Amino acid sequence: MKEKNDYREKLLTVFITFFKIGLFTFGGGYAMIPLIEYETVERHHWIESKDILDIFAIAEATPGVIAVNTATFVGYKVAGFWGSLLATLGVVIPSLTIISIIALFFEQFQSLEWVGYAFKGVRAGVIVLILGAVVKMAKKGTYTPLTVLILVLAFGLASFTDINVIYLLLGGAVTGLIYQLWCSNKQITKKNDEVEK
Amino acid sequence: MIYLELFITFFKIGLFTIGGGYAMIPLIQQEVVAHGWLTLLELTDFIAVAESTPGPFAVNIATFVGMEMGGLAGALMTTTAVVLPSFIIILFIAKAFTNFQQNKWVQGALYGMRPVVIGLIAAAVWLLMVSGFIIKGAEIHAVSDFFASLHYLEIIIFMIGSFVYFRFRLHPIKLILISAGLGMVFFGVLPMLFNG
Numbered sequence: 435m436k437e438k439n440d441y442r443e444k445l446l447t448v449f450i451t452f453f454k455i456g457l458f459t460f461g462g463g464y465a466m467i468p469l470i471e472y473e474t475v476e477r478h479h480w481i482e483s484k485d486i487l488d489i490f491a492i493a494e495a496t497p498g499v500i501a502v503n504t505a506t507f508v509g510y511k512v513a514g515f516w517g518s519l520l521a522t523l524g525v526v527i528p529s530l531t532i533i534s535i536i537a538l539f540f541e542q543f544q545s546l547e548w549v550g551y552a553f554k555g556v557r558a559g560v561i562v563l564i565l566g567a568v569v570k571m572a573k574k575g576t577y578t579p580l581t582v583l584i585l586v587l588a589f590g591l592a593s594f595t596d597i598n599v600i601y602l603l604l605g606g607a608v609t610g611l612i613y614q615l616w617c618s619n620k621q622i623t624k625k626n627d628e629v630e631k
Numbered sequence: 632m633i634y635l636e637l638f639i640t641f642f643k644i645g646l647f648t649i650g651g652g653y654a655m656i657p658l659i660q661q662e663v664v665a666h667g668w669l670t671l672l673e674l675t676d677f678i679a680v681a682e683s684t685p686g687p688f689a690v691n692i693a694t695f696v697g698m699e700m701g702g703l704a705g706a707l708m709t710t711t712a713v714v715l716p717s718f719i720i721i722l723f724i725a726k727a728f729t730n731f732q733q734n735k736w737v738q739g740a741l742y743g744m745r746p747v748v749i750g751l752i753a754a755a756v757w758l759l760m761v762s763g764f765i766i767k768g769a770e771i772h773a774v775s776d777f778f779a780s781l782h783y784l785e786i787i788i789f790m791i792g793s794f795v796y797f798r799f800r801l802h803p804i805k806l807i808l809i810s811a812g813l814g815m816v817f818f819g820v821l822p823m824l825f826n827g
Contacts (some may be wrong), residue, residue, distance in 0.1 A: 457685050458804045464755040466687070469803045491744040492724060494751070497649050498717025499687040510725035518725065525820055526710060530687025530694050534706050536684065537698035542679065548819055553683035555683040555814020556807055561759045562645075563795050563803050568752045580744040588750025593757045601641045602747050610743025614735060624724050 444513050445520050451478065452505050452524030459501070460553065465560045466501040468567035470508070480512045487571055495603045501525055584609060633701055634708050641664065641693050641712035648689065659692055668696050689713055764789070784817045 451473050460467040462590055467490065474481045481489065493503035509521025536543050543549070575581065588602050640662050648658055656727070663669050665794030669677070674692075681691040690710060697709030731737045788810055796806045 452744040454804070458684065458807055460685055460807070464752060467752060472803055477710065487745045487748055488741050491741060491748045492728070493721070495649065495744070496720050496724065497646050498714070499645075499689050499722070501687045502690065502714055503717050506721040507725045510722060512809065515722070518718070518722055526686070526690055526714060529684065529690050530710050532684050532686070533681075533691050533694040534698050534703060535650035536680065537706070539694050540677075540680070543741060548815060549683065551815045551818035552811040553814065554785065554818050555788050555810040555812065557759075557763055558785045558814075559680075559792045559806050559810025561756060561763060561789055562705075562792040562810075563806060564752060564759065565756050565793070566796060568749065568756060571749050571752070575745065575749060581742070582788065584743060585746035585750045585753075589753045591758075592751050592754035598649075599751055602751065603744055606743035606745075607740040608743070610741065611736060611739045614739025616714075627673050627788060 441513065445516055447478070448512055448517050449520040449524040450507055452509070452521045453528060455501070456525040457528040460556050460560060464500075464564055466504070468563040470501070470504055471567055472569065474508050481508060483574055487574070494599060495607075506623065548600070580609070580613060634705065636666070637697055637700060637705055637709050638712045641697075641709045642716060644689065644693070645713040656688075659689065662765035663692070663696055668700055788813045788817060 455466060455473060459469055471486055472614050473485050475486050489504060489507050490500070493500045493507060496503055502522060505521040506518045507527040511517075512521075575585075584606055588606065591597050591602060592599060605612035644658055644662060648800060660671070663674060664671055677692065677695055678688075681688050681695075684691060693709040693713040694706045697706035699705075701708065711752060728737075764782050764786050766780045767784060769776070771777050771780060791813060792806060792810050795801060795809065801809075
């Protein structure tokens with residue numbers, strides 16, 4: 435009986451957490467990353483910090499919205515199928531509700547001056563958040579000449595060309611696989627063990 | 632029948648856009664404008680609104696088109712449709728990942744993908760800074776042009792935000808609320824005071 439209650443409580447926490455993430459991220463996609471990292475790794479310890487980067491990689495390399503993909507994945511890890519369903523609902527319901535209301539008053543909304551001022555500020559604040567997320571994740575990365583090269587290339591191509599990010603992720607995956615093939619099995623496993631420490 | 636058409640179209644958008652965010656815009660534009668659900672101008676206006684409302688852009692545009700075309704039922708239909716493909720796919724991957732995470736080939740691929748993700752997020756910061764801090768269409772030929780083409784208020788908000796966020800380790804939501812307040816002060820209150 436107690437176990438059942440614990441599970442229900444967990445599901446509720448998952449829903450509320452992702453509802454909050456859905457409600458407070460403006461500017462889409464990348465803006466959600468800092469909040470997701472904070473809530474799932476630092477606050478609730480659902481995800482280990484070494485795993486969060488893998489989850490973002492998978493979320494980006496699969497179809498759909500990054501934030502929704504991450505929510506589904508984390509929800510599943512925390513509480514199975516129902517966890518993934520509630521996390522996904524949680525992250526979507528705020529925008530569903532707000533946009534439905536806005537659609538009714540579209541023209542009036544566009545002319546709300548003070549809302550515009552607030553969002554000019556929020557746009558600058560979101561840059562701070564994403565910068566913080568990069569710094570945090572960069573601190574946990576493993577640096578070899580190869581990974582540094584991949585990082586710099588990905589940054590340069592994504593910043594200065596219109597290349598679709600999926601090609602960058604594919605390129606990274608293929609390079610990683612070739613490297614794995616190149617190394618003896620021991621070496622790369624050893625490196626991964628080091629990461630875990 | 633409009634409901635079925637809405638559902639199929641947004642299911643397709645959810646299924647075929649990889650990389651998320653603004654990578655989805657071209658396909659959304661193609662589908663939504665071709666169906667005559669929104670004009671190009673309406674879509675552009677909505678992109679501006681979506682930037683100032685919470686949530687992922689693809690979900691927002693799905694809800695908006697659904698609401699315009701079929702009311703609340705339409706909005707529920709399109710939002711479900713855009714999320715459903717990735718929900719199913721991720722569910723399978725999440726299930727498999729727990730078993731295959733330690734597989735050496737999975738680890739090999741992730742070894743190459745992790746730095747890409749860090750690079751991509753860093754690129755997002757760079758692109759947001761360029762679009763947020765430099766006046767659109769400014770021609771920069773000399774150092775003085777550069778200083779004349781900056782959005783100084785946004786940069787000041789960014790610096791205040793960075794200071795309080797990193798110094799006091801604020802919760803991200805608190806920083807969002809603070810920067811909204813700063814926006815209202817800098818763009819609303821201060822101009823009113825100085826211009827009478």
